[in-house]
Amino acid sequence: MFTPSDIFNIDSKKEFDKISLKLFRFQYDNNEVYNQFCSLLNKDKTNVKRIEDIPFLPIQFFKSHAVLSSRETIEATFTSSGTTGMINSKHLVTNVSLYEDSYRNAFSQFYGNIEDYVVLALLPSYLEREGSSLIYMIDDLIKLTHNPDSGFYLHNHEELIQKLIALDNTGQNVILIGVTYALLDLVEKQKFNLKNTIIMETGGMKGKRKEMIREELHEQLCNGFGVNAIHSEYGMTELLSQAYSLGDGVFECPNWMQILVRDTEDALTYIESEKTGGINVIDLANINSCAFIATQDLGKKYKNNTFEVLGRFDNSDIRGCNLMVL
Known part of the structure; x- marks a missing residue:
């Protein structure tokens, strides 16, 4: 299993990738919702070799499913804000520490x-x-x-x-x-x-x-x-980590968080730096829920791993990812 020191002492891309793949395998085995989603994409522990191979769970699943990789007692439930009549996301947290x-x-x-x-x-x-x-x-x-x-x-x-x-x-x-x-x-x-x-x-x-x-x-x-x-x-309800911008709207992630940018027409393809696409987040602090999330935000990533947030998908639908009934 993972300890906080495994996550928060990451100091290289190689180490980040190694722990990401290890956490993918753990969540594939222990998160029923994520396992079903991976299976629908024909992804499993044998054919995920790089972080780019890891399936990213559409963030809407936090509105419709209990996204959990742990059977421990839930210590806190964080909920998203929303207007009357909207279904809010719920992040079930088994380890608030x-x-x-x-x-x-x-x-x-x-x-x-x-x-x-x-x-x-x-x-x-x-x-x-x-x-x-x-x-x-x-x-x-x-x-x-x-x-x-x-x-x-x-x-x-x-x-x-x-x-x-x-x-x-x-x-x-x-x-x-x-x-x-x-x-x-x-x-x-x-x-x-x-x-x-x-x-x-x-x-x-x-x-x-x-x-x-x-x-x-x-x-x-x-x-x-x-x-x-x-x-x-x-930051967002579904994440336990935050990125910060010290000015000009350019964000930097802490060492245990990373952004990938997917093609807006093909959710399983990534695009080049400085082009606009959908933001995928790896948040390694999400050990007990899901660390790999396809958000509803549009953005672009730069070669130094900073990124900008440029807007949101219309109707908040992520094309190519609605494989399971929400």
């Missing part, structure tokens, strides 16, 4: 020691529902700062404005993580000139505002907060 190890190690990899920061969170759409994996993560990071100034904000914008200005003026390193529409609401009320604060946007407009292209959005946020770049977090 794997999730904690993943986001803590990823934060350290990209930002350093959490205790060097005050973390402020403006996440109304997430706070107002149950089962958000993002809220679980941010709540834990807030606690790990050991700073009484860290905390959540809902609609108390005036209090947040005063806190941001006061902290920034003292030279305190601050991360403000916010859902996109709430950050726009904030800069419409107050124009900032922040010198020591990282602005990190996550999620979209959640139906609160019209969608914007990234360049326009980041320009408005940079101007509003007085910063040079907007950071972003790329």
Whole structure:
């Protein structure tokens, strides 16, 4: 079986590929849903030799099936947000400590020691529902700062404005993580000139505002907060790991996560760097569910393994992957 040190101490592509193939074999044997899906593609342990051979489970299966590679007790159920009438994804997590190890190690990899920061969170759409994996993560990071100034904000914008200005003026390193529409609401009320604060946007407009292209959005946020770049977090309910962008919408994965880009017309074929296709994610922290997921996002990957997210599939249908009744 796998230990956290196997996953979070990966330091080379060769090691990543080796553990990915080992985890594929484990999940093929222990995940009934994934095994059925692989069988329909005529894939098994004998003909999967490279990570490019591994079948990627369409993310919609988390809406319709219990995607589990473990018979251990379920410790947490993370659910996706959605409008009334939509079926939400459910990620059944049998080992929450794997999730904690993943986001803590990823934060350290990209930002350093959490205790060097005050973390402020403006996440109304997430706070107002149950089962958000993002809220679980941010709540834990807030606690790990050991700073009484860290905390959540809902609609108390005036209090947040005063806190941001006061902290920034003292030279305190601050991360403000916010859902996109709430950050726009904030800069419409107050124009900032922040010198020591990282602005990190996550999620979209959640139906609160019209969608914007990234360049326009980041320009408005940079101007509003007085910063040079907007950071972003790329995560989802079905993953236990996150990629981060430190600016310009270009994301980098932690060492135990990787992106592949598939052809939009043929889900089993991969395309060249810098061409647009569907994003497949390998998340090795997903030991107890499925580590190989075909998302509904469109993007492009670059030769240095960074990537951009460019949009979503219409109707969220992944062509070529609807082989099982959802």
